[in-house]
Structure formats: C-alpha cells, structure tokens
Amino acid sequence: MKSKVEAFLDLVKERNGHEPEFLQAVEEVAETVIPYIVEHDIYYGKNILLRMVEPERVIMFRVCWVDDDGEIQVNRGYRVQMNSAIGPYKGGLRFHPTVNLSILKFLAFEQVFKNSLTTLPMGGGKGGSDFDPKGKSDNEIMRFCHAFMGELFRHIGHNTDVPAGDIGVGAREIGFLFGMYKKISNGFTGVLTGKGMSWGGSLIRPEATGYGTVYFAQKMLETKGEEIAGKTIVISGSGNVAQYAAEKMIQLGGKVLTLSDSSGYIHDADGIDAEKLAHVMALKNVKRARISAYLETYPNATFTKGETPWSVPCDIALPCATQNELHEKDADLLLKNGCICVAEGANMPSTKEAIAAFHKAKILFSPGKASNAGGVATSGLEMTQNSLRFKWTREEVDNKLKDIMGDIHKSCIEYGTDEDGFVDYVRGANIAGFVKVADAMLAQGIV
Ligand SMILES: NC(=O)C1=CN([C@@H]2O[C@H](COP(=O)(O)OP(=O)(O)OC[C@H]3O[C@@H](n4cnc5c(N)ncnc54)[C@H](OP(=O)(O)O)[C@@H]3O)[C@@H](O)[C@H]2O)C=CC1
Numbered sequence: 001m002k003s004k005v006e007a008f009l010d011l012v013k014e015r016n017g018h019e020p021e022f023l024q025a026v027e028e029v030a031e032t033v034i035p036y037i038v039e040h041d042i043y044y045g046k047n048i049l050l051r052m053v054e055p056e057r058v059i060m061f062r063v064c065w066v067d068d069d070g071e072i073q074v075n076r077g078y079r080v081q082m083n084s085a086i087g088p089y090k091g092g093l094r095f096h097p098t099v100n101l102s103i104l105k106f107l108a109f110e111q112v113f114k115n116s117l118t119t120l121p122m123g124g125g126k127g128g129s130d131f132d133p134k135g136k137s138d139n140e141i142m143r144f145c146h147a148f149m150g151e152l153f154r155h156i157g158h159n160t161d162v163p164a165g166d167i168g169v170g171a172r173e174i175g176f177l178f179g180m181y182k183k184i185s186n187g188f189t190g191v192l193t194g195k196g197m198s199w200g201g202s203l204i205r206p207e208a209t210g211y212g213t214v215y216f217a218q219k220m221l222e223t224k225g226e227e228i229a230g231k232t233i234v235i236s237g238s239g240n241v242a243q244y245a246a247e248k249m250i251q252l253g254g255k256v257l258t259l260s261d262s263s264g265y266i267h268d269a270d271g272i273d274a275e276k277l278a279h280v281m282a283l284k285n286v287k288r289a290r291i292s293a294y295l296e297t298y299p300n301a302t303f304t305k306g307e308t309p310w311s312v313p314c315d316i317a318l319p320c321a322t323q324n325e326l327h328e329k330d331a332d333l334l335l336k337n338g339c340i341c342v343a344e345g346a347n348m349p350s351t352k353e354a355i356a357a358f359h360k361a362k363i364l365f366s367p368g369k370a371s372n373a374g375g376v377a378t379s380g381l382e383m384t385q386n387s388l389r390f391k392w393t394r395e396e397v398d399n400k401l402k403d404i405m406g407d408i409h410k411s412c413i414e415y416g417t418d419e420d421g422f423v424d425y426v427r428g429a430n431i432a433g434f435v436k437v438a439d440a441m442l443a444q445g446i447v
C-alpha cells in the first residue's frame with residue numbers, strides 16, 4: 001500500500017515526469033507538508049497541495065534580437081505565474097543557457113513558500129530565458145532585454161506580476177527591461193524591483209539576499225550560543241548573493257576563505273577582507289572577468305579549476321551559486337571537517353541526499369526558501385516605497401530586513417522543532433509557508 005506522500009508524488013510525476021528539478025522541489029515540500037495536512041482537518045481532503053503544484057499560468061514566448069554582427073538570434077522567454085493567493089506574482093528573471101521549464105517551475109514553486117514566509121503580501125512567480133549574457137556586449141544585452149520585454153510587458157504589472165533579478169539579471173538588465181516597459185506602457189510604475197536608486201529602487205535591495213542569508217545564519221547560531229565573529233566561512237558563487245554574503249560576514253568578524261564561479265573556486269587562506277572583496281566586485285561587476293583573475297592581484301591564493309569549494313575546512317558554509325551544487329559527498333566532507341552551520345543563499349543548492357546528511361548529523365541547516373528570502377522581502381519593501389512614493393533610509397530598510405529574517409527564523413522554530421529540540425528548518429519553512437497560502441486559497445474558494 002502506497003503512503004499518501006508516495007501516491008501524491010506519483011500523480012505529480014505522471015504530469016511532470018520530464019522535469020527533474022521541479023519534482024525535486026515538490027518532493028521536499030510534500031514529504032514535510034503532507035503529514036501536516038493529514039493531521040489538520042481544515043486542509044485535509046481539499047487537494048490544496050495538488051492545486052499548488054499546478055502553475056496558475058505559464059507563458060512561453062519567442063525572443064528575436066540582432067547581435068553585433070547583424071545576425072538574427074532567437075531565444076526562448078518564459079514567465080511561470082505560480083500562485084497569486086496572497087498577492088501579485090513576485091519573483092526573479094534568470095538569463096542562463098540552462099534555463100528551461102523544469103528549472104523555472106521549481107524556482108516559482110519555491111518562491112510561493114518563500115514569499116509567504118516573508119510575511120509580506122506577495123504571490124510567487126519566476127521567469128527568464130535561455131539567453132546567455134556571458135561575452136555579450138552592453139548593446140547586445142540591451143537589445144535582448146528590450147526584445148524580451150516587448151512580449152513580457154503584456155503579462156505583468158505592478159498589481160499583477162512584479163519581476164526582479166536572478167542569475168544573469170542584475171542592475172544593468174533591470175534598467176534595460178524597465179526602460180522598455182515604461183516606453184510601451186507609457187507609465188512609470190513599480191513593475192520591476194531591483195531598480196536603480198534614482199528611479200525607484202530601494203536602498204539595501206542589492207545587498208539584501210546576501211545580508212539576509214547572514215542574518216539568518218546569525219539567528220541559527222544564536223540558538224547554540226555561537227556567533228559569527230572568529231568563524232571561518234566557505235562561500236560558493238561570486239555574483240550578487242555571494243558578494244554581499246561575504247561583505248556581511250566580514251563586517252561581523254567572520255573570515256571568508258573562498259568564492260567561486262562556474263570555472264572553479266579561489267581559496268585565500270589569509271581571508272578575503274573588505275579590500276579584496278571590493279576588488280572581486282570590480283572584477284565581476286565591471287570587468288565581468290572569471291574568478292581566477294583574483295590571483296593576478298593576490299598570488300598567495302589558489303585557484304582550483306572545475307571544482308566547488310566544499311573540501312575547504314570551515315565552520316560555516318554558504319552555497320550561493322546555483323541549484324544542486326552541493327552533493328552528498330560534499331556534505332560528508334563539510335561534516336568531517338567540522339562545519340556546524342550551512343545556510344543556503346542560492347535556491348535549492350543542496351541535493352536531497354546532502355540535506356539528509358546534514359539532518360542526520362543534526363547541524364544547523366537552513367533551506368534557501370528561508371535563508372535567502374531577504375532579497376524578495378526587500379523587493380516587497382521596494383514595492384511599498386513605490387506605492388507610497390517615498391524612500392526609506394538605508395538604516396530603516398536594513399532594520400526591516402533584520403526583523404523579517406528574525407520572523408522567518410521564529411516561524412521555522414514554531415513549525416520545525418522536533419521533540420528532542422532539534423530544529424528541522426526545512427519542515428519549519430515548508431509548513432509555515434504553506435499555512436498562509438493554503439488559508440488564503442481556502443478562503444477564496446475553488447478558483
Ligand atoms: N539575486 C537575488 O536577489 C536572489 C538570488 N537567489 C539565488 O541565488 C543564486 C545566485 O544568484 P545571483 O547571485 O543573483 O546570480 P549572479 O548571476 O549574480 O551570480 C551567480 C553566480 O553563480 C555562479 N553560477 C551560476 N551557475 C552556475 C553553475 N551551473 N555552476 C557553478 N556556478 C554557477 C556564477 O558563475 P558564472 O558567472 O561562471 O556563471 C556566479 O558566480 C541563485 O540560485 C539564485 O536563484 C535567491 C534569492 C534572491
């Protein structure tokens with residue numbers, strides 16, 4: 001006889017069998033949420049989770065643009081509008097050659113729970129394209145963004161769907177996307193977040209995902225009487241999330257040992273301090289160089305080609321690059337080397353087996369939907385400021401971000417504490433995220 005979780009997953013697999021990342025994300029949620037549904041009559045027998053795994057709408061479109069050689073290029077664009085029970089769809093856009101429907105559906109599904117956890121009124125969505133920004137000129141990026149928005153504009157709006165950045169979409173791309181939306185719609189609205197500071201952006205939004213991940217790690221460490229000062233930290237990635245996670249760790253007295261990109265990782269045993277990090281930011285955000293270029297200025301560091309940084313001994317690990325970048329063997333190495341805390345800055349960076357290893361060892365482990373929620377939370381604060389036509393100070397936004405990360409941590413404790421006191425942050429985040437969305441769906445009827 002199949003368990004309820006198995007029966008549910010079989011149904012989801014029947015419809016989405018060719019979408020491995022989406023199935024992985026659904027499985028993690030189903031395993032923790034279905035037992036909760038079974039114990040709570042108000043949710044039982046209503047097929048709520050079955051409704052939540054089906055996107056409300058998926059938009060897929062052609063994006064044609066002309067490259068610098070005058071060649072016509074064709075890419076595929078998407079927007080997955082997953083769930084709008086508690087607010088307008090909200091979530092980033094990813095430009096990366098690996099983008100497909102499975103990846104965007106997993107990200108949109110995670111986003112529904114994450115946005116619910118922030119306590120702000122935002123539904124979940126995600127979008128993007130298989131366009132590869134690497135090696136493209138600024139003019140090519142602009143032409144692509146304009147072409148992409150030339151179709152996306154009709155599906156979004158400040159009260160309907162508010163996209164933002166993700167992998168491959170940063171301040172430059174948001175600028176080009178916003179410019180085209182404003183032109184076509186003939187209106188200046190907060191339709192995107194992550195905007196520039198002089199045209200509706202919020203202070204702290206660029207820093208928010210990385211800072212928030214560190215604030216969450218801080219809260220987890222506090223439960224064990226530990227603090228960040230004096231700890232060694234291994235970080236993967238060297239993009240937006242990794243850079244600001246490193247910055248906050250350094251400010252709080254941590255010693256950051258590594259950063260990476262898709263070509264490999266650098267290990268600086270002396271620690272990446274504020275000055276070295278500023279150099280990384282210039283390398284990555286201005287020169288758009290590979291992380292190995294770090295060694296040209298800091299030759300004492302090492303570069304390991306084609307590897308992730310998890311073999312470097314550390315107290316705290318922050319996976320901040322991409323999905324499924326931390327496997328069971330990496331988790332075993334981290335544990336063997338004494339790691340006590342893993343906070344995910346990326347979305348679903350740890351595989352199911354890696355999470356099981358962390359849970360078995362009972363170390364502090366937080367899933368991205370809890371610990372990286374600071375980015376979208378601050379996007380929510382950007383939306384509020386846009387509606388109010390007002391601007392909060394850096395300190396005001398940072399304090400709100402800290403409060404939100406603290407509240408998410410409390411929710412995880414409330415729903416994820418085992419009888420022996422161990423906190424399963426995965427279960428906590430999934431159930432807390434589910435309850436708010438499910439209550440709204442029940443109140444709104446079968447729609
Ligand atoms: N930006 C945000 O506000 C938020 C982002 N996230 C998540 O955080 C993660 C990082 O996003 P963000 O920093 O914004 O993106 P960026 O594009 O700024 O940086 C991505 C980083 O990850 C590396 N990377 C990407 N794909 C791979 C891969 N397949 N293998 C190894 N390294 C890879 C990139 O290296 P390379 O340059 O070589 O590709 C780069 O260093 C993603 O999972 C994203 O979904 C979550 C919440 C909010």
Ligand SMILES: O=C(O)CCC(=O)C(=O)O
Binds near residue numbers: 093163164375376379
């Ligand atoms: O700020 C946002 O709306 C999106 C952030 C995002 O894409 C994410 O949380 O994964």
